[in-house]
Amino acid sequence: SSFFTFMHRTPLNNKKHLFTIYNNVTNYVLVNETLTWPDARMYCREHHRDLASIRNQEENDNILQALKASGVAYAWIGLYRNPWAFWSDKSPSTFTNWKTGEPNNIIAEYCAAFNAVSGEWLDENCGNMVPFFCFKGEVTQTLSFF
């Protein structure tokens, strides 16, 4: 990826740190505050656009870089079991990066999380409280905080 920057905003408070990734045309936001998947989606839709869609390997790689720098272990992404066919923003899921053996639906695991060590995806219980990735959609070259 030739155009990739990682930005860190001064924490709003002791609990929340926001990270923004500018990945060519897609603007992602890591919210380091733990929420359930449904609450994370609500937050993303209210403050940004939706939980993050990951549409190709480059986007997956860039998110992995950001998560490694953040210290976050897992983060929700916008994929859920319906059955894993669409992202939260209703775009079809064509690229996937499931860990071997996943999704395995061990305990009502209907939501997808991103592993920050491997960049692979796992299905997890949607009620787990973990940080999450929002995205803001297509952006221009303007770099701005929010």
Ligand SMILES: [Ca+2]
């Ligand atoms: Ca699983």
